[in-house]
Amino acid sequence: MNSTKKGLAMGIVICSNCGSSIDALPTQKVTTYYSYCNHPDCQKKKRQNR
Numbered sequence: 001m002n003s004t005k006k007g008l009a010m011g012i013v014i015c016s017n018c019g020s021s022i023d024a025l026p027t028q029k030v031t032t033y034y035s036y037c038n039h040p041d042c043q044k045k046k047r048q049n050r
């Protein structure tokens, strides 16, 4: 795994349906969050999961 700039890590939000990155946020360590993007298919999946 690549280490980015020292002292700076990014948490990344990935769509768990299509795998595209939705958002990135500064965090204490590199973390991956899973969510759903705004794509109609992914929103449909999101509704099915509830």
Ligand SMILES: [Zn+2]
Binding pocket: 015, 016, 017, 018, 019, 020, 036, 037, 038, 039, 042
């Ligand atoms: Zn998606």
